[in-house]
Amino acid sequence: MAFDADDSAYTDAALLADYAKGDAAAARALTARLAPRVFAQALRMLGDRAEAEDVTQEALLRLWKVAPEWDADRAKVSTWLYRVAANLCTDRLRRKGRVSPGLDEVPEQQSGDPSVERHMQSATRLNALEQALQTLPERQRMAVVLRHIEGLANPDIAEVLGISIEAVESLTARGKRALAAILWPRKEELGFEDDPT
Amino acid sequence: MTRPDHMKDDAWLDADLARLKDTALPDDDFLARLTQDALNAQPRPALASAKTPWWQQTLDIIGGWGGLSGLAATVVVGFAIGLGGPVQVDSTLADLLGGGVLGDEIMFAMEFDLEEG
Structure with a gap:
């Protein structure tokens, strides 16, 4: 049976059940659906594509391993996977005791063409945001990434991080305040003042 | 303490986070590797059936509970025939072959053939 990764008619749990029965199409659909989410989460947390790929691969291998015994009533597949990826990221960050790169490392770009300049400014702005994210404490960063980039609901984030919903709200609010405090002083350089919002 | 404007209205930040x-x-190569991982790790249907208990596999071979009932009935009937004497078998066979004179003649012919080889 063929599945479309974006077809919401098939839940992650239904696809995982088919995967466990040996359905190759379910394996492809689940990979296409889940891998980009885990990779994005890991990349935001680790700031390194190669490491994010390792985490994504490991998290998915763990999912395939538990698939035959999966109990759909106990957990959502995506939440479970985010939690595994979060733990793998935390392990790596703590093992390395890594220091996040500073905002000074964001490359400055020059150009004369206004459209190119706008494009470069936009890229610089996202780059600055990426770098600012890396400076947040681990739990704040995870909460902001899951809430504002991956679009998870607060109860799901609470489950991923193993904390209360109130704690999630507090983490995301503090994380956003910290990001704004870092980026706002560079508003002219990064073009926030030109925003219609 | 009043908060700065950019803290009160952080829509610009929400928008940028969403764009991230x-x-x-x-990349596609990585996704292809992950898909291959998924297929390699996938349980095989044959392996799944190996986990089925022996009695379940036997039941499946003979056609489930219906098959088992039929087999049991056949065994009982066969056993009953085995317990019965040859006369009863003969008469039963004669009845099956039509009974009466014609049946007796056929039975006689069969016995004669057996004796003569």
Whole structure:
């Protein structure tokens, strides 16, 4: 049976059940659906594509391993996977005791063409945001990434991080305040003042 | 303490965070490797059937509970025939072959053939 990764008619749990029965199409659909989410989460947390790929691969291998015994009533597949990826990221960050790169490392770009300049400014702005994210404490960063980039609901984030919903709200609010405090002083350089919002 | 304007209205930050989502996509080669991983790790239907208990596999071979009932009935009937004497078998066979004179003649012919070889 063929599945479309974006077809919401098939839940992650239904696809995982088919995967466990040996359905190759379910394996492809689940990979296409889940891998980009885990990779994005890991990349935001680790700031390194190669490491994010390792985490994504490991998290998915763990999912395939538990698939035959999966109990759909106990957990959502995506939440479970985010939690595994979060733990793998935390392990790596703590093992390395890594220091996040500073905002000074964001490359400055020059150009004369206004459209190119706008494009470069936009890229610089996202780059600055990426770098600012890396400076947040681990739990704040995870909460902001899951809430504002991956679009998870607060109860799901609470489950991923193993904390209360109130704690999630507090983490995301503090994380956003910290990001704004870092980026706002560079508003002219990064073009926030030109925003219609 | 009053909060600065950019803290009160952080729509600009929400918008930029949302835009970040599209900048963290895995490349196609990596996705292909992950798909291969998924297929390699996938349980095989044959392996799944190996976990089935022996009695379940036997039941499946003979056609489930219906098959088992039929087999049991056949065994009982066969056993009953085995317990019965040859006369009863003969008469039963004669009845099956039509009974009466014609049946007796056929039975006689069969016995004669057996004796003569």
